[in-house]
Amino acid sequence: MRTVNSNDPASAPRFDPEAQGPAPDPDATGAVEPPPQPEGMPGRETHERKAAWRRGEARAAERAGGSEPPRDPYSGLAHPGIAAHAFAALSENVRDYAIFLLDPDGVITFWGEGARLMKWWTQDEAEGGHLRLLYPDGGSEDGTAEEHLLQAARDGEYTGEGHRVRNDNSTFWAGVTLTALRDPEGNLLGYAKVTRDLTARRAADAALVAAHEAAEQARRHAEEASQMKSLFLATMSHEIRTPLNAVMAYTEILTMEMAGPLSPAQHAHLGRIRTSSQHLLAIIDDVLDLSRVEAGRMVVGRSVMQVDAVVSEALALVEPQASAKGVELSSAVSGVASELTAWGDSERIRQILLNLLTNAVKFTDPGGRITLSAGAALQPPDDIQVEGEGPWIYVRVEDTGKGIPADRVQAVFEPFVQADMTLTRQHGGSGLGLAISRRLARLMGGDLTLRSTEGLGSTFFFWLPAAPAEMVRADMGHPSVATPATTAILREVRDAILAEVERVLYGFVARLRSDPATPSAHARTEAELEDHLASFLSDVAQTFGGMDLAAGSDGEGIRDGSDIQRRISQRHGEQRFRLGWAESEVSREHQILSEELAAAIRRHIRRERPHEVEEMIDAVRVFLAAGERVSIESYRRAAGVLSA
Template sequence: MTMIAPNPPGSWLRSWVRALTPPAEAAIATMSKAVSDRTGPFSPGPLHVCASVPAYPTKTGSNLHLPSCSRSAPVGRHGRFALNLPSCLRSDSVLRKVNTLEPKTVGDQFALLVSSVVDYAIFMLDPTGKIVTWNDGAQRIKGYTADEVIGRHFSLFYPPEEARSRKPDWELEVAKREGHYTEEGWRLRKDGTRFWASVVITALRDQTGRLRGFGKVTRDLTERHEQEEARNAARDREEARLRAHADRMAELERTKAQFLNLASHELRGPLTLIRGYNSMLQDGSIPAGQVPAVARLLETKLAHVDLLVEQMLETARLEHDAFDLFRQRFDLGDVVQEQLDIFRPLSPDHQFMLDDDGTPLIVEGDRARIATIIANLFDNAIKYSPAGGEIWCTTRNQGSQISVIVRDQGLGIAAEHMPRLFTRFGRLPTEENVTIHGTGLGLFLCKEIATRHGGDITAKSEPGAGSEFTLILPTAP
């Protein structure tokens, strides 16, 4: 049963017969007049409308069949009447035809305009959300023909998760309540691909306020959306770069402050001692028998200052990307022996033990900087073994790599401090080592130098049981 509103009675038929040629219009006019004649008060009696023309040509050249019919409906002056239309006059079939008609009225011209627009999908829904009209733009954007979508619920254009959550129905409820609903979001084409859509849904009501359906306009904005996403991504990258740069500058400022504080602290001690003993040597206040011992002490302090200055310079080179490596082939065993010869007389309280199987330890790299690694490992072993004891150095050629292991019997390191061990200024503040000098740069530099040679440094330790550091470098090709 098709519900038709008056205003005036019979005008609904004229809106459909524009597709017909004059003979067919005359036949339909018979039906229209019969409806128009029933303008009296409501009567429950039947209204008979008959048309018995078998077929009429339309303006498009096809035949429109109007089989003989007899239908009844209650009609009132201010009421509505109900009329069962033949299938040829129902909206699906007629609206598909109307898009091809020669425009004669403003209404026809508007229908032709809507039909011809290809940049916008413009179609109508019934009050339940089923599609009742379709234009060329809708077919181009969504990929469906009119025959494929008319009568189906418009949720087929939504991603599955939104369809399951009944978002399309919610949008209609908003449009019904507010008059319209707008959004941008992902929609689906017939082939399953996604496109970014600008959507406007408008509630359509007649003069009595009754909801007759919804108008829906969709535009494919995928290209614009992708451009916006690209701009946003570029902006985010630039903001991230600027934040990283700002963080880097702040970190450099903190590093500089730490650097200066440590430098002044670490240099002040040995320089004060050197200055004092030098003054005593000049005025002859040191007995002749103690001069050799004082000389050894001064040599130790000068070595400490030299190591400290070298650590600071190397850190500065790293900060400014000026850390160039002078590569050459050499035997790492010779470097280990040289450093042992330097440190043995500087620390008579420690026994240095070398475990060397005599295998050549040929590597390729910056000899001076790798010597700095060995020196730092020996220096730490001495500093963190204040009670003396043995310091073992084990060297091994393992084929593709060479290892140097330095093990002491000192204070050891708690597990919670291990992650900070190789960080810049990563000194471990404990009650046991609070009086031990150091910048916290030594192991950081060792790690950096080893990494830049394709190697690594690892550590194992237990509190009170000493520490073991292992330098690994690739064997020279």
């Protein structure tokens, strides 16, 4: 093994920082012409840059002509001794890098002060030692010293990262560059090694990776928790709906005095039960809506709708509530505003407006005022979250109510939160309406925002993407992106059946008494013909409104509702047999009932896409067909055709 004498005078000279020399010439230049005078005058730098460009062009032309300008590959235009002094100066004075030299076999021949400060090996220890003394036993993550020397000799350079060993056997993460040094004939003279301590950077990178992984894990956990919460809410809502539907159905049965006559006080108690049940059912509907939105199962349509039409419908529905409380309700949607059109799901838009209006009525004192207006904007305000270039349509609901404190404005859009929880106890409600409304607005590409001053009132802005007015006609009758079997439509059908029960019963009885196919009904009393049909229809409505077609309609609530309908249908078949009806008359009366109920639903529900209403009517007919089958079976058993 060859050794090197570190005191060999042939080795690179040490830089003496105490040495003095002449001061640099301030007018020195690489240009032919002297720089602008005096010193510090603007333009001296540009003068030098222009000279550099000209010099580069001249040398390139020389090379193209076959005459290479004289230049040493290691010292350039400098004297070789100057280049050696420069290397020594860098090695001794640069602190961020360890710079040292090795001979062709990898033995260290020059060890600078920067190398000592980084690697802690002294000059006496390092010079004369092989490069491998800086590597862990068996090599580092990036390989061994011998492999790196071989690669640098073969390729001209090795660059990599890995652990290196200090004087006290501690390690640090190093970024290294090992460069082969050759003479003009290509003979290997040795190697130059530059090392940088990357421990801090690597630790920072590791911390960033760990933070990213922790954030990603937290995000996954949050999503899982949100999904579990939504599943829990949906499951609990369905579980609560199951007994609630039964309570409402049995309340109707008691009200019909099927188990015996009731006193006025008992009727009043049943009325309170019915009202409380309907209130609880509305809260359950809100919880289900929220769980669907958060679980990503809420589907909204995208069609063109006229703002004025939806606003008018919402106002008509809220007008009785406002009048009863003595709150003035007015619409300023007129003129140009009445012709505005927007993209969205008209059913969901109506739901949002109803929520805003009912809240305004709820929290506005008698004698107050609620005003609806609409408009358009090319650019939305900074406080809304929308995507796209616009333009935008907004509906503004402004009231003179109690207002909301500034620190509670955003909180009212969170689930189960209201501006003042004492108002929740006073006025009722779950605190879900605004949370659902904002989520629905954003699903449609819009937003819902609020401006409020405590004591002066609140103003809600409902934003939607604008649509060309000429598309309103083209969009009529065409299916929306959303499937029609949405919860909102189901509830709308439920409400239609409940609202039209009396009218359905009247038409049903009138047709039975005049239809040639039902002669047994012509002389019967109204009570005999109706035969608890009101309870049957009420239970169908409640069961239908509780369906969730997206999740499947075979839940406990549907089965419990069908059980009540089955009991009523069984009694109906028995009653028709006792009255002497023919089986064909029982079938005919169910056909009449189906026609009357379909007409009632069409009267009560006015939608832009009639095919959605027809699909819901077909779904209702499934319940009626099941009731008809049970009635026929019960009729046949009473007649002795079927065994009990």
